[in-house]
Every structure is written in structure tokens, then in C-alpha cells.
Amino acid sequence: MISKATIDTVFETARVEEVIGDFVNLKRAGSNWKGLSPFSEERSPSFMVSPAKGIWKDFSSGKGGNSVAFLMEHSHFTYPEAIRYLAKKYNIEIEETEQTDEEKAITDVRESMYLVSEYAKTYFNNTLLNSEEGKAIGYSYFKERGFTNDTIKKFSLGYSPESWDAFTKEALGKGYKLEFLESTGLTIPRDDRPFDRFKGRVMFPIESMSGRVLGFGGRILTNDKKAAKYLNSPESEIYHKSKVLYGIFQAKQSIAKLNNCYLVEGYTDVIQFNQSGIENVVASSGTALTPDQIRLINRLTKNITVLFDGDAAGLRASVRGIDLILEEGMNVKVCTFPDGEDPDSFAKKTSYDDLVLYLETNAKDFIQFKASLLMNEAKNDPIKKADLIRDMVVSISKIPDRIQREIYIQECSRIMDISEQVLHSTLAQLVQKDVVEVGKKQKQEQKAFEIVKNENPFEAEKVDTLGNVEREIIKILLLYGNISEVFEEVLIGTNSEGEVDDLTEQIETKVCQKIYLSLQQDEVEFASILFRNIYNDLINVYLQNESFNLEQYMMHLNPEFAQAIADIIMDDEEHVLHNWQGQNIFPKTKLETLNQFVTDNLFTLRWFLISQFIENSKNSVSREPGADNIGFLTEANDYNGLLKKFSYKTGRVVVRYH
Incomplete structure (x- = not known):
């Protein structure tokens, strides 16, 4: 069993952006990093990493947590394995303690x-x-x-x-x-x-x-x-052969750094290239290229250069793989070697500089590759040439980006000496065919949805108002709990005319103390068991320590807490993915209005609980003749008055939460 001291050292040393950067191609987004989700198929990044908070959040799948949670989720590591992996990465010596028989038995x-x-x-x-x-x-x-x-x-x-x-x-x-x-x-x-x-x-x-x-x-x-x-x-x-690439472990860092991946066929091709000094190379291991293998590369780079030997039959078979790469929205080039040579043999007898120069000089755009490959077959046969052009347009139609499609149409027109208008017409037919197919699928899905909808025509999804408020209060404690703010406190006192009245006073206190004392005063307990446990744990930490460090707090949380906390505190980071500033939209930060933000959430929680109490009181009223309901009605009326006071304080219209 790994000692607590070792685990502490691992958490203190490991940088979440470095750990995840070994598996996902991350790009800076303000103080955070973003990239494509490694857990779902997507073309727009929804994966965020916050170095300052030591956590990550995948908005497409809802997963999140610290660096250990990522390794457990992504690579299916157990907790000890994740710690060992990080210890090895950062050259940390592992101290072992005696493992119990029960612990030894927990191996799936x-x-x-x-x-x-x-x-x-x-x-x-x-x-x-x-x-x-x-x-x-x-x-x-x-x-x-x-x-x-x-x-x-x-x-x-x-x-x-x-x-x-x-x-x-x-x-x-x-x-x-x-x-x-x-x-x-x-x-x-x-x-x-x-x-x-x-x-x-x-x-x-x-x-x-x-x-x-x-x-x-x-x-x-x-x-x-x-x-x-x-x-x-x-x-x-x-x-699963279709989901793995030989050499990806050795190549991942080089692929991400150089923003390009060389794709070969065999094991020795990969090994020989590595020995020659080119490490950003992987192999499909003799199988036909699959979408899962392409997505594996897509996590690290958008650029693939496919390397083939001079075998014509093998080249024709490989063209199908190129279309799959284009469908994934990636950029693809093709480089072939002289007759009788393959990547292994060519790299073995070529120096590093000459090999790099050859790859750069001979890597062709897929349009040029298809043209050079198939034109020899078509020669002067107009029918074969027409088939070739149609085949090239089919490849272009696979590209999701319209601007790229337009550029490739122009290139195809130039190479094949055919008008862009004809190519556009053919492309439109192919794209329209795809649209029709998608439309049919959507209609089927819509039909299924209508059937489900008609089964419950009056049932609408309820908003979990209480859960949302509890979630916001947890978020405030996590991000701002140790910050001091000036709050307006309402005290009972005597006014200038000697009457008992509510008096307001400005009091500076820490956010965590404000929340704790307010909820204690109202004798409020969170409804969500998970949020209640997190809240109690956080309050204990704040009460026992002068300072609070979120990254250190995340270190020793159980997976359920870590996932929930990552979800909560990374929600605000989702706006970074939309680049609002780039559109001249500058939302206010929470820190600018923190006291108001805290007060509003505490008022909303009270508002909800009082509304709930009033509804319960109304439901408790007896309909029997002569029943004494004065107590219930008086209490409900008093609480209605309190709601009106909240409305006056916050400037909100009085509504009831159900």
C-alpha cells in the first residue's frame, strides 16, 4: 500500500495541465487550457483545464476532477495505479506500507x-x-x-x-x-x-x-x-484492435509538439522511424484504418501525413482511409516512397536530415495524391477520367468545413482542367444526398420523440430550484469562502421615535462565516445529501484553518466529492469556450459583486424554504366545517409578510417556488 506521504508528494508535484497534456492537445485560453474531449466525439473544444484550481472539466460528457481522476477515467487506472503513474512521471520514490488481505483481494x-x-x-x-x-x-x-x-x-x-x-x-x-x-x-x-x-x-x-x-x-x-x-x-x-495504434505511447508528446502525425502500416516502420529521430509516427498494425484510430490521433493533432510504399494495389486500398480522415475534419497529406521501398527500409538507409527533407518535399495534398495515383490508370480514357474526377469530389464532400471544400474544389478544377461550376454541381448533389439521409434520420428520431412526448403530454421537466441554490452556495464557499466582504446586516433596535424597528449595519466578515452563521441562524440544512456532506466538510475545514487552498483540498477527496466539486467550480469556465471577449462581450466577474452574489443566494434559499412552508401550511388546512385553522392561517400570513419584505430588499416580484 502506498504511504500517505508519497501520495501527498505526488499531489503537490503533479501539474494537472502537464498530466492531461500527455493525452490531450491543449491550447491556452486565458488562464486556463482547452482542448477536444477525449471522452466523446467532437470538433469544437469543450474540455477545460484550470491549473490554478488543479482540476479539469469535460462539458461534453460531464466528467471532471483532478489529475488522478483523469487518469482513472481516461486510462482506467485504479487509484494506486494513477498514483504510481504520476510518481514515475515526476521521479518520486514510492514508500510502501503493508497491504491487508482485503486490499489485496480488491483486483477486478x-x-x-x-x-x-x-x-x-x-x-x-x-x-x-x-x-x-x-x-x-x-x-x-x-x-x-x-x-x-x-x-x-x-x-x-x-x-x-x-x-x-x-x-x-x-x-x-x-x-x-x-x-x-x-x-x-x-x-x-x-x-x-x-x-x-x-x-x-x-x-x-x-x-x-x-x-x-x-x-x-x-x-x-x-x-x-x-x-x-x-x-x-x-x-x-x-x-480492441480497431481502437489502438501501435507506438502511440512513444509518439504522443512528439505528435502534440510538432502538430503532425505520420501514419504507417507496420511495427518495424514505427520503430525504424523512431531510431532515425522521427518520433511522431504510429501504425495501424496492418488493419484498415478505423474512425476510432483517427480520433485517437485527433486528440493530439489535426494533421496526419499518411506514408505508403510504392505498391500500387496497396495505395488504391489506402484511399478509403483518406476519406475517413477527412470525415473527421482533419487535414491529410500523403507521402509515397520509391518503388521497392517502404518506410522501414527507406528510413534505415537515410540520414535524419535527408529523411526529414524527403518527407517535407514529397508530402502531397490528398487531391494531388489522388490525381497522380489515378491519372496513370485513366490516361486518355474519358470515362475513367470522369470516374476519377467524381472520386475526388466524393472525397471533398467528406470535408465538414465549407471553406476548405471550396479551396479543394478550386484545386481540383486546376489540376483536372475542368470548370468549377461542374464540380460545384456534382458536390451539391453529393452534399444534398447526405442532407436527405440526415433528414430521414432526424425524422425517425423526431417520430420516436413524438411518441414518447404523447405518452406524457402534460409532464414537463421541473427545475430543481433548491438544488441549484445549494449548488451556488457550495461554489461560493469553494471559490470565495476565505475572502472578506462588507455585508449589510439587519438588526433589531429602537429608532429615533423609540419604536422597535429593523436597523441595518455594515459589517465586514469572511464569506464562509457569513454563510455559516446565516444558515445556523435559520436552522437550515441542505436537502441534497451530497451537497449537505460537502457543505459540512467545507465548513469544518474553514472553522479549523485560517486559510483555504482549493488545490490542496481537492487532493484527498473521494471520487464522488471530487467529481461533484469539479462540476460545480468549472461551470463558470464554460464561457471561455465561447470567447465572449472576442465578440466584445465582457461579463462581470463574481468578485466585482461578491457581497451581492452571496446575499442574493442566501435570500433565494430562504425565499424557497418559506414558500415551501406556506404551501405545506395551506395543504394542512382542514376543510371540515368548524375546524380551527386560525393558527395555520396566521402563521402563513406572517410568512407572506416576510416574503414581501424579501421582495422589497431584493427588488424582486414575490413568487412561490413549488
């Missing part, structure tokens, strides 16, 4: 699969470097490919022995359960004796963006024609 299936996969990576790497068989076969193979020891270490390359069950036997001996060896696909079940899936192969661990081992790719080194050259882990709870 996914975590067990991750642990088995991590062990397998270590085992295969150790076998490659330290066993006679591994050095003679696996290590020799990687050396022939030109990979250095540093490269082998960086990508944790390994070797699985030729023996049928060498890995399985070793893992079972270390205490790993057979069910998890089988569920990860490392071991193939058989009644008489389970055996290793990857026996006799060099191993390529496939890692998530956060560095967790999801699965493996294994290459056979013999000439066995019955066996597949490359073998991947099967789909599992933690490994």
Missing part, C-alpha cells in the same frame, strides 16, 4: 488482465536479452533489422521461446491465474495442456496512450507456410 478482472500483460512484456523482453535461445534467434533478428539496444528497450521488444508452454508454465509458477492468461489470449486453452499462442515469435507489445500493455503482435521467424507471418492478440476486455 480488467486489472488482472493488465497485470498479466505487463508480466508477459517483461518476460518476453528478458527472454530476448538473457536466454541463449532469445539471443541466438530473437536478438539476432532485431540486430539484422538494424535496431539498437536503446530502441529494443524503448519499445520493450521481446521473444517467445519455441517451446509449447514455456511462457504459460513460467507465468503459472509466478502465481498468475490461467483464466487471465487465456482471456488475454497469451495462452490457448486445451484440455490436456494449455499452450503459448506466440511460441517461437519475436514480440511487439501494443500499448495504450498511457503506456498500459493491451496486447501483443508476434512475428514468426521460420518459413512455415502454414503459420501466419504476423499474429496479434485476440480481441479481449482490454484489447
Whole structure:
């Protein structure tokens, strides 16, 4: 179990914008940072990070919290794993305390699969470097490919022995359960004796963006024609081939920094490019490119350069992937290598400077690429040329941005020597077809909505007025509780004529004390259990400490509190996403009218509770003849008078909250 001192050090050291910046491409927005949500599909940023508060909020999914909460949500880390990850990132030594049997037992299936996969990576790497068989076969193979020891270490390359069950036997001996060896696909079940899936192969661990081992790719080194050259882990709870990219863990920082991602096909393409000094490269691992893989890159950059070898058949198949990239609103270029060369072989024999120059010089816009690729086939055949032009316009129609579409139409017109008018007409037909399809879908959804609506024709969603007010009071305590303000207090006294009257006095006090004393005086308790618990916890902190630091307070909150608090205090940051200042709209800050803001919320809470009491009193009135309702009516009348006084104080019209 990780010691409290280590956890404290991790929280004090970790910067939320640095932690999240490893996974999301963040851009500065005032004192905050913003980016595309890693939890939903979007093209406009709704993900906010506040370094000053040490928290983040994703407005598209509603998720939020501190840096540890992000790792738990994004990378499916357990709490201890998130702490260990941050400790490793910031070179913090972890102090351990004795773990109880109960704590050791709290390991779910996914975590067990991750642990088995991590062990397998270590085992295969150790076998490659330290066993006679591994050095003679696996290590020799990687050396022939030109990979250095540093490269082998960086990508944790390994070797699985030729023996049928060498890995399985070793893992079972270390205490790993057979069910998890089988569920990860490392071991193939058989009644008489389970055996290793990857026996006799060099191993390529496939890692998530956060560095967790999801699965493996294994290459056979013999000439066995019955066996597949490359073998991947099967789909599992933690490994989905269509949602991962090989090398993303090693490439993420370079991709974000250089604002471009090179996309290749194979493991060795990625490794050779890295060894040549180009790290912003990932591979689709031999599968057709998928929207999920593109969105993974989209979190880090909007620019993709697809690298292909000179194989014409492979190039034609790759064109489909380009359209998918365009549909995601990303910018795509294509770079091909000379005949007989692929990214691996070309990078191996080319210096870093020459490789960078080649990529910059030969990377073509997708329009130019399609034209050069397919014009050789079309040649002087007008029908094939027409098909080519139509194919190019189909690609253009996938682009969401109208201005970009217009520019590409102009470029296509110039390259293919055809009028823009004809291209616009074809594009309009394609776009209209898409609009019709969307319209049909919307009608179906609307029809479904109407059915639901007609089932409850008079039922409308109620506004949770009390919950909103309680939420605002929590927000005030979190953000402004330690600030001193001048408040107008109403006291009972005698006026100049000797009559008892309400007297006002200006009193300076801390916001937290104002709220606490007001609610204590009114004997008010929050209705929401969650808000009540947060309020009580906050008040205890304020009463016991002279100062309050939000970031430190967030450190040790349980996940439920952390999520709720992130939701509350980041709501005000959503206006940053809309860039009101850029539109010459300058909303007043809460600090400019803090005393009024606090007073209004306390009045609103009282207003609501009194209105609720009056309604309850009315409902308690007996309809029986001769019933004595004077007490109820008098009390309700007194409270009505109090509401009118609130109305006078705040300048509001008297309304009743139900």
C-alpha cells in the first residue's frame, strides 16, 4: 500500500495541465487550457483545464476532477495505479506500507488482465536479452533489422521461446491465474495442456496512450507456410484492435509538439522511424484504418501525413482511409516512397536530415495524391477520367468545413482542367444526398420523440430550484469562502421615535462565516445529501484553518466529492469556450459583486424554504366545517409578510417556488 506521504508528494508535484497534456492537445485560453474531449466525439473544444484550481472539466460528457481522476477515467487506472503513474512521471520514490488481505483481494478482472500483460512484456523482453535461445534467434533478428539496444528497450521488444508452454508454465509458477492468461489470449486453452499462442515469435507489445500493455503482435521467424507471418492478440476486455495504434505511447508528446502525425502500416516502420529521430509516427498494425484510430490521433493533432510504399494495389486500398480522415475534419497529406521501398527500409538507409527533407518535399495534398495515383490508370480514357474526377469530389464532400471544400474544389478544377461550376454541381448533389439521409434520420428520431412526448403530454421537466441554490452556495464557499466582504446586516433596535424597528449595519466578515452563521441562524440544512456532506466538510475545514487552498483540498477527496466539486467550480469556465471577449462581450466577474452574489443566494434559499412552508401550511388546512385553522392561517400570513419584505430588499416580484 502506498504511504500517505508519497501520495501527498505526488499531489503537490503533479501539474494537472502537464498530466492531461500527455493525452490531450491543449491550447491556452486565458488562464486556463482547452482542448477536444477525449471522452466523446467532437470538433469544437469543450474540455477545460484550470491549473490554478488543479482540476479539469469535460462539458461534453460531464466528467471532471483532478489529475488522478483523469487518469482513472481516461486510462482506467485504479487509484494506486494513477498514483504510481504520476510518481514515475515526476521521479518520486514510492514508500510502501503493508497491504491487508482485503486490499489485496480488491483486483477486478480488467486489472488482472493488465497485470498479466505487463508480466508477459517483461518476460518476453528478458527472454530476448538473457536466454541463449532469445539471443541466438530473437536478438539476432532485431540486430539484422538494424535496431539498437536503446530502441529494443524503448519499445520493450521481446521473444517467445519455441517451446509449447514455456511462457504459460513460467507465468503459472509466478502465481498468475490461467483464466487471465487465456482471456488475454497469451495462452490457448486445451484440455490436456494449455499452450503459448506466440511460441517461437519475436514480440511487439501494443500499448495504450498511457503506456498500459493491451496486447501483443508476434512475428514468426521460420518459413512455415502454414503459420501466419504476423499474429496479434485476440480481441479481449482490454484489447480492441480497431481502437489502438501501435507506438502511440512513444509518439504522443512528439505528435502534440510538432502538430503532425505520420501514419504507417507496420511495427518495424514505427520503430525504424523512431531510431532515425522521427518520433511522431504510429501504425495501424496492418488493419484498415478505423474512425476510432483517427480520433485517437485527433486528440493530439489535426494533421496526419499518411506514408505508403510504392505498391500500387496497396495505395488504391489506402484511399478509403483518406476519406475517413477527412470525415473527421482533419487535414491529410500523403507521402509515397520509391518503388521497392517502404518506410522501414527507406528510413534505415537515410540520414535524419535527408529523411526529414524527403518527407517535407514529397508530402502531397490528398487531391494531388489522388490525381497522380489515378491519372496513370485513366490516361486518355474519358470515362475513367470522369470516374476519377467524381472520386475526388466524393472525397471533398467528406470535408465538414465549407471553406476548405471550396479551396479543394478550386484545386481540383486546376489540376483536372475542368470548370468549377461542374464540380460545384456534382458536390451539391453529393452534399444534398447526405442532407436527405440526415433528414430521414432526424425524422425517425423526431417520430420516436413524438411518441414518447404523447405518452406524457402534460409532464414537463421541473427545475430543481433548491438544488441549484445549494449548488451556488457550495461554489461560493469553494471559490470565495476565505475572502472578506462588507455585508449589510439587519438588526433589531429602537429608532429615533423609540419604536422597535429593523436597523441595518455594515459589517465586514469572511464569506464562509457569513454563510455559516446565516444558515445556523435559520436552522437550515441542505436537502441534497451530497451537497449537505460537502457543505459540512467545507465548513469544518474553514472553522479549523485560517486559510483555504482549493488545490490542496481537492487532493484527498473521494471520487464522488471530487467529481461533484469539479462540476460545480468549472461551470463558470464554460464561457471561455465561447470567447465572449472576442465578440466584445465582457461579463462581470463574481468578485466585482461578491457581497451581492452571496446575499442574493442566501435570500433565494430562504425565499424557497418559506414558500415551501406556506404551501405545506395551506395543504394542512382542514376543510371540515368548524375546524380551527386560525393558527395555520396566521402563521402563513406572517410568512407572506416576510416574503414581501424579501421582495422589497431584493427588488424582486414575490413568487412561490413549488
